[in-house]
Amino acid sequence: MRKLYKIGIDAMGGDHAPAEIVKGAYMAVEHYPDIEVTLFGQEEAIRKHLPVSHDRIQIIHCDDVIPMDVKDPAMAIRRQKASSLVVASRAVKQGDIEALVSAGATGALIAAGTLLVKRLKSVDRPALAPLLPTVKKDKHTILCDAGATSESKAHFIYQNAKLADIYAKTVLGMNKPKIGLLNIGTEDAKGGIDQQEAFLLLKNDHSLNFLGNIESKSMISGTVDIIATDGYAGNIALKAVEGTAKDIFSLLKEEIMSTTQGKIGGLLLKSTFAHIKETINPKTVGGAILLGIQAPIIKSPGSSDAETVMHAIHHAKKAIENDVINKIDAALSTSKDDSLT
């Protein structure tokens, strides 16, 4: 029998930290008997939100916190050595914990992963891979990269597809995940030189189930399992989807509340609206994994409540359990050798 899965959590990161983070950690150990959680942060504040002490929860006190609106994440990681995120990242690097979960600033978590936990030698750039909700029931699409790397090069895009493919197969148990290349048209030779080169790299890799180009209008249509892209375009597409959904629901609410007939109609459709919001809400999915780093790092949304944190912890557990890091390293080392021949 395997020992416990050791998962570290930045208790100070998130809009509702430390309260919801600590509650989520408690829910997770109660729910999953095979995990052990280490909370990094201000001990007094953490203890206040822990209902009772638990033999599978330990606390490592950290004096400092990297704020949600940190302006220069890389600088913060270098300077704020006593911050919960830096101390937790060092603990992952040293192997004291096996995976890291944070609902703190995305930029800071990516910087901590890259600078402290470090990149796998086989991977050129890290990639953030959120599971996007889609309009198809229980169907999610992996977007890779959603913004960890802003440089756009054909080989990075190709590696993002490989990273997501291995993650989908090992952690999510998908069989032959369908891969689309995000582009400005569906024809083969679309886009700039990087998209055209990435298309050929993907097409010639017969280990991948590559379907061709996909347009951003299909972001939440659920037509593919993986949308491979550079971090710049991925981030633009992701935030456009989020912003549009948010703006439409705000406008809907405003218009409904402006007339009596609207209010009655809105009341009758209350559960419908809630269900649609739930369908396209990424919260329940368990956060985004940062791929290409030497340990699983899970970014839980900034707005995470306890339940979301619990799902992110479960996500981290599945990543350790399925040995995604070694499988990525093995596959990407091979593909790196191939590209040199």
Place this chain on the structure above:
Amino acid sequence: MRKLYKIGIDAMGGDHAPAEIVKGAYMAVEHYPDIEVTLFGQEEAIRKHLPVSHDRIQIIHCDDVIPMDVKDPAMAIRRQKASSLVVASRAVKQGDIEALVSAGATGALIAAGTLLVKRLKSVDRPALAPLLPTVKKDKHTILCDAGATSESKAHFIYQNAKLADIYAKTVLGMNKPKIGLLNIGTEDAKGGIDQQEAFLLLKNDHSLNFLGNIESKSMISGTVDIIATDGYAGNIALKAVEGTAKDIFSLLKEEIMSTTQGKIGGLLLKSTFAHIKETINPKTVGGAILLGIQAPIIKSPGSSDAETVMHAIHHAKKAIENDVINKIDAALSTSKDDSLT
């Protein structure tokens, strides 16, 4: 008193061509006494849809048509010399007509503009500048470039902002249009090298009202008048907005129709839904202008009905009337000289 504004229309381009295109042209001459329309296309088909002959509508017969789903637009423009789009473009180039409107394939229109009507020497790359609907009443945002050019360079992004700025001031009558640079975060130094360089070019040009970076989550929020970006990211962002809105409304319809309570609620909110769809519907705005070309070229949506075509024709008229081409050329020639010093 000025002579008539001479506007050419590709009568064969569009999902509902030639019927709706011809009707739209007729509506336009009836509505605006100072325009004269030339319809390019198959004469017999055009005459069938023209209620009566009109002294300000002429027809130039063309044997061939470039289809909506043309795979290689540049090749089609070179080879299909008798097509309505090619003949119309040559007529613009020769000065027989002053502006061109088409609801045909976007790629073909961009290729026709670039290869036949030709770029202004002062402009490095053409840019497509649609007016995006926003959730703010009667407020639109210009996206420039929405996908005419797929290369991303700092100077192209900067020129896209300049092009949109002059267009906004001269054709749309905006005063000091607020410009945002599409980026993956709102802080100054965000994005890759091209975004960072474009940021500095925009910041140092004091003729522009540059507000800084804007994220794609604000695409339809109406916070700026102009979103400047490269054509690749612009196209990705635009289609993500369109696809998300479409997917949400489809899901909404499906869920509403699945229960009796939903159907009643849906009936009560029918006008609300229609109004929201109308609010975020780009159709009424008059199409997208292709900037950087030697004459005004207006892309009307592929799905254009007669009214949409009429709006696009009016848009073309305003572009001629306000001399946007010469104003662009003057401003961009100056900025080109500046950048050499």
